[in-house]
Amino acid sequence: MLHQQVDQKISEKEAWALRRQLGIPNNKRLWVLACMDERLPVEKALGIGEGDAHIFRNAGGLVTDDAIRSAMLTTQFFGTKEIIVINHTECGMMTASGDFLSEVLRNQGIDVDQVSVDPALPELKLPKGVFSKWIKTFTDVDEICTQQVELLRNSALIPQDVVIHGYIWEVESMSLRRPYKRLSDQVNTASAMKTKTTKHTEPILEIGSLIE
Numbered sequence: 573m574l575h576q577q578v579d580q581k582i583s584e585k586e587a588w589a590l591r592r593q594l595g596i597p598n599n600k601r602l603w604v605l606a607c608m609d610e611r612l613p614v615e616k617a618l619g620i621g622e623g624d625a626h627i628f629r630n631a632g633g634l635v636t637d638d639a640i641r642s643a644m645l646t647t648q649f650f651g652t653k654e655i656i657v658i659n660h661t662e663c664g665m666m667t668a669s670g671d672f673l674s675e676v677l678r679n680q681g682i683d684v685d686q687v688s689v690d691p692a693l694p695e696l697k698l699p700k701g702v703f704s705k706w707i708k709t710f711t712d713v714d715e716i717c718t719q720q721v722e723l724l725r726n727s728a729l730i731p732q733d734v735v736i737h738g739y740i741w742e743v744e745s746m747s748l749r750r751p752y753k754r755l756s757d758q759v760n761t762a763s764a765m766k767t768k769t770t771k772h773t774e775p776i777l778e779i780g781s782l783i784e
């Protein structure tokens with residue numbers, strides 16, 4: 573009967589529209605922390621679709637106070653059981669130091685020691701001299717990814733049983749990899765390929781590959 577199909581559709585729409593009221597988590601029970609960079613397509617990178625995850629993006633894909641606030645809410649109250657951090661190569665956060673950026677703002681007449689970092693919460697103030705650190709520029713994407721995972725694992729606001737992993741999105745190859753695991757480092761030189769050699773001779777290819 574057609575009405576059964578119609579009823580089914582209506583029920584699905586209701587469950588979608590009332591997810592938070594009904595306590596229905598996102599499909600994959602997943603929270604993603606990712607950089608805002610336009611070259612990082614989060615859903616495509618993870619192979620996920622509409623409704624699958626709560627996705628939080630900021631400059632760098634970094635654990636900030638608002639990232640912790642969102643991670644706390646999704647894991648403590650919205651049924652999320654897994655966190656994935658995605659940082660990426662050629663991130664803008666590696667193009668200047670925090671001190672340099674603070675200086676640029678100061679030269680524009682902005683007092684970075686007095687400025688409000690959360691206009692809706694004026695009580696939240698940065699101590700003098702902390703603004704540059706608050707910008708959170710970084711110098712190594714593999715290192716920063718590993719650090720973000722550790723920061724989340726050590727947060728008292730996130731339950732201990734939440735599974736947390738971090739990956740690097742390579743904008744040059746448009747694919748994900750694990751921190752410090754660069755395939756490109758293993759394919760361009762004989763030494764990286766650990767080519768077998770005899771003593772005092774030039775590196776030679778394995779017999780099998782010579783025959784082909």
Ligand SMILES: [Zn+2]
Binds near residue numbers: 662
């Ligand atoms: Zn970035």
